Amino acid sequence: MPDNQLDLLGNLQRSHMCGVLRAKDAGARVTLMGWVNRRRDLGNLIFIDLRDRSGLVQIVVDNEADPALHKKAENVRSEYVLAVVGSVKRRDAATENKNLPTGEIEIIAEELRVLNDAKTPPFSPSEQAIGNEELRLKYRYIDMRRPEMQSNIELRSRISLAIRKSLTDRGFLEIETPFMTRSTPEGARDYLVPSRVYPGSFYALPQSPQLFKQILMISGFDKYFQIVRCFRDEDLRADRQPEFTQIDLEMSFPTQDRVFEVVEAFLVAAFREGGIELKPPFLRMTYDEAICKYGIDKPDLRLPEMTDARKAFTEENLNALSLDPLLPVVAVRIPKVGELSRKERDDNKQLFSPKSGAKLIDDLKRLEKSFPEAVSKLRELSKAEAEDLLVLVAGGPANDRSPIAMRKAAEAVYTSAGAFRVALAQKYKEKHGAFRKAGTADDYRFLWVTDFPMFEYDDKEGRWNAAHHPFTSPHEEDFGKLLSDPGAVRSLAYDVVLNGTELGSGSIRIHRQDIQQLIFHALGMSVEEARSRFGFFLEALEYGTPPHGGIALGLDRIVMILAGAESLREVIPFPKTAKAVDLMVDAPTPVSPAQLKELGISVKT
RNA sequence: GGGGACGUAGUUCAGUUGGUUAGAACGCUGCCCUGUCACGGCAGAGGCCGCGGGUUCGAGUCCCGUCGUCCCCGCCA
Numbered sequence: 221m222p223d224n225q226l227d228l229l230g231n232l233q234r235s236h237m238c239g240v241l242r243a244k245d246a247g248a249r250v251t252l253m254g255w256v257n258r259r260r261d262l263g264n265l266i267f268i269d270l271r272d273r274s275g276l277v278q279i280v281v282d283n284e285a286d287p288a289l290h291k292k293a294e295n296v297r298s299e300y301v302l303a304v305v306g307s308v309k310r311r312d313a314a315t316e317n318k319n320l321p322t323g324e325i326e327i328i329a330e331e332l333r334v335l336n337d338a339k340t341p342p343f344s345p346s347e348q349a350i351g352n353e354e355l356r357l358k359y360r361y362i363d364m365r366r367p368e369m370q371s372n373i374e375l376r377s378r379i380s381l382a383i384r385k386s387l388t389d390r391g392f393l394e395i396e397t398p399f400m401t402r403s404t405p406e407g408a409r410d411y412l413v414p415s416r417v418y419p420g421s422f423y424a425l426p427q428s429p430q431l432f433k434q435i436l437m438i439s440g441f442d443k444y445f446q447i448v449r450c451f452r453d454e455d456l457r458a459d460r461q462p463e464f465t466q467i468d469l470e471m472s473f474p475t476q477d478r479v480f481e482v483v484e485a486f487l488v489a490a491f492r493e494g495g496i497e498l499k500p501p502f503l504r505m506t507y508d509e510a511i512c513k514y515g516i517d518k519p520d521l522r523l524p525e526m527t528d529a530r531k532a533f534t535e536e537n538l539n540a541l542s543l544d545p546l547l548p549v550v551a552v553r554i555p556k557v558g559e560l561s562r563k564e565r566d567d568n569k570q571l572f573s574p575k576s577g578a579k580l581i582d583d584l585k586r587l588e589k590s591f592p593e594a595v596s597k598l599r600e601l602s603k604a605e606a607e608d609l610l611v612l613v614a615g616g617p618a619n620d621r622s623p624i625a626m627r628k629a630a631e632a633v634y635t636s637a638g639a640f641r642v643a644l645a646q647k648y649k650e651k652h653g654a655f656r657k658a659g660t661a662d663d664y665r666f667l668w669v670t671d672f673p674m675f676e677y678d679d680k681e682g683r684w685n686a687a688h689h690p691f692t693s694p695h696e697e698d699f700g701k702l703l704s705d706p707g708a709v710r711s712l713a714y715d716v717v718l719n720g721t722e723l724g725s726g727s728i729r730i731h732r733q734d735i736q737q738l739i740f741h742a743l744g745m746s747v748e749e750a751r752s753r754f755g756f757f758l759e760a761l762e763y764g765t766p767p768h769g770g771i772a773l774g775l776d777r778i779v780m781i782l783a784g785a786e787s788l789r790e791v792i793p794f795p796k797t798a799k800a801v802d803l804m805v806d807a808p809t810p811v812s813p814a815q816l817k818e819l820g821i822s823v824k825t
Numbered sequence: 826g827g828g829g830a831c832g833u834a835g836u837u838c839a840g841u842u843g844g845u846u847a848g849a850a851c852g853c854u855g856c857c858c859u860g861u862c863a864c865g866g867c868a869g870a871g872g873c874c875g876c877g878g879g880u881u882c883g884a885g886u887c888c889c890g891u892c893g894u895c896c897c898c899g900c901c902a
Contacts, residue, residue: 262865263858278862298852315860323862340853343836347851348863351836407902427902445901454901455826468856573898676902787895798895 227333232303243324246310250327253335254278255365256300256347266293268689270304270327271345273370278317279304285328292332294541295559299347299362299720301337305331322630331758353789357803372791376779378446378493383467383775386486392443392469395647399425399434400448406689409453409749411462420459425451428772431757433470434691434729437768438760445469447585458787462800467778470770476714479771480668482714483724487778491511491664496780498507502666507533510669515550515638517672518721521665522654523645524603526637527551529612532597534636538614543579544815547615547630550637551602553611553642555652557609574630578636609644613637624707642720655719657784665783666718671695674702674709675742682767683744688713690739692727693769699735702742716773723778726771733761743799 235251255271264283268278273698283290296302306327317323343351345365350356356363363369382395403410404425410424426432428450433696436444448466453462467486484500491498503521510517513525529551530538538545560568565582572580579589586597604610615633618626649655658662674694685707686692694702698709713727730736735759740750750758779791789795796802816823 256863260861260863260864261858262861265859267859267861267864269862276862280860283858312860314864317862342837347836349837349851352832352894357894404902410899430902452901455897455899456902458896460901487886609874670870686902692902789888799893799895804896805885 225334226336227303229303229333229518232305232333233305234306235630237274237546238270238272238277239322241277241327242311242326243323245308245326248308248765250306250308252279252304252327255338255345256296257300259296261294265289266290268293268296268302268304268344270302271365275321275367275489277308277322278320279329279332280309280326281329281332282630285291286330289329289332294303296332296711297333297338297340298332299341301336301338303333304329304336326362331378331516338420338421345524353797354560354803356799357789357795362567364793369790372779372785373793374733375493375783376775376791378773379490379782380778382489382493385500386445386489387443387445387469390443390482390567390579392445392471393441394446395436395444397426397429397436398444398446399465401426401432404431406686406753411453412449413603414819414821416819423596424690427452428466430689430691432753433468433770434651434768435757435760437470437472438763438765440472440766442472443469444471444770456796456798456800459780461776461788461792461795463796464788464792465774465775467775468769468770470776470782472766472768473775474767474769476670476712476769478724479714479728480640483773487666487716490778491661495659496661496664496782498661498664498666503667504668505553505668506671507673507710508671511634511638514546515634515636515641516720517641518715518717518720518722519667519669520642520645521667522719523641523652524555524639526553526634527602529598529601532601533591536592537552538592539616540614541581543614544617544629546626547618548633549612549614550633551598552611552637552641552644553604554609554648555605555654556607557644557648557651558607559591560609568644568647571647573630573636573638573641577616577618578633579614579616580640581614582611584612587612591596600755607647611640611644613640618746627707664718665791666716669715669717670713672711673707673717674698674711674712674713675706677707686739686743687711688725690745691736693735694739702738706742706778712769714771715802716771718781721777721781724771726769728767728769731761731765731767732764733758736761 232251234253238252238254241250252270256271257269257271257276260267266281268279268281270279281293291743305329306329308325309328311324311326325328341358341362342355343362345362349368364373398513400413401675403412403422408427410427413423413425415421415423417654429446429448448468449463449464449467451463458464469482480501484502487817488498489810507517507518510519513519515526528548530549535545543549568582569580574580584595599610613633613636615629617628645652675686678685688711693712695710695712700753701709714726715722716724730739776788776791778790783791794802795808
């Protein structure tokens, strides 16, 4: 038997959403459905704030007007689900609520149906201060009733739609690729799915649809995109979830510029949904330039670039400071920090983590006593104002003076300085104010970083690794160095970067089987090994592969930035914790011995 | 894998140097209240101080371990 305290929906149909009613609707008869946000019981007069996705509206129940209805309203509690039939009344001037979009009107209830009751929730969607993450994730359905979450999820939907529209308008086809696919040992750890039919064999969930989208180019689909879930079994961060969504695209016969245009167009469309009018084209910068000026491959352009101030010093100066004259002397400038105490300088030193011999000089006053000319020149070169914080990062004398070692030492100086720059910028963000949002396009400093190195040297393994992935094309003019000087080979890989965050990464791919073999060779991969890992793909390359290239961008990060959120969890309906647990459904869980047996799996504990 | 922060009422938090009966606010329950909108007033219920062990005459407080959440490093082609 159903609970007879509750009313049935019957044929009642909703006429309006709660939050859309305005003064012009006065006199209209409406049927609303929603949740009780708050009830204010004044005795013979009861106010109910009814909430749905669109907002709140005040319902009025007057004992004098309808005692039976009033009796019913007395028993209503927070988060009950109601249907209300009533008329829209323009409020008296004295009772308007300027804080509410619907504050000029209220609903005089004529009928009230309690469609469902609710236990007192562990926290209320109407509360300003939100509870801890654990509770929010366990009771995600309640958390998502909060207006902030509703608007984040709605924003996400609108952004996805805008991107789909932008891409399909440009002739891209949205094509699905498998979730159950083949494990490739490169890159991140795979999530595995055991096969029942082939005990001991596993599918892998895709880290990205990389090879499938390249195959689609070989198939002649020309322009592909997909807003697609990707899976990586790596440790989480505030901006990393084990499953996340990429805007993945690939095109045939592209130049880098064509890819950039497409991405810029859909980012303009996406940001328009967030109320921001971007002005493409975005700035471009090579990887080398990014490292020299920002000490990182994802520069935050909201703060001034670094300066190589080596020229400010004579060789004697540098020797006296026991710095290597062949290494850069990087000036890091953070605006408007003002005078620092001794203690504060010492605290800042803790933020500096030097890589291979990089040294910090943070006391410019003391330096000035010994080298007044150099410091004056330094201030000039770095355009430092009196109240700016200025520090130097330079290289100590290097033992190994080979060109390769010196190149590495120089990069260590730049990247140590770059990391310190970011740490200081974070610490003094209140003072320099560069991270404050003005609500304009200037808040979002996009750039393209190009010409990434093709290979990175793995010291532990003693071999070269693909910096992007092994299907990335080298620069044509660097083909000759593939085997002689792999470290100097530039790739046609590119990143799109926003305010120090990598939003996406892509490349022009290798379409020729001979070049692909060469790359595998440079990576120290034997023909057999390459065949066993990527055989199907190498074979496909032999059947008329067009030049192609593409990119993938993190949708979650884009939404997070436009929502002004601090964590990806704020823009993902059902996220996982830092330990990759879903607290609502309580996953992962052990499975029954019968299930394991069927899969041919035994678990060691 | 490593480092850090946190864990006390349904929730957010306070809790002194280790010392009687562990507090506040919000929420909840009941009563009162016709213009509230974070309604107001009165009364009340509500505690495995994350868990386990240790030190002590005595532990929310000190020590060790463990679990959970968050942040960072490693990791994430």
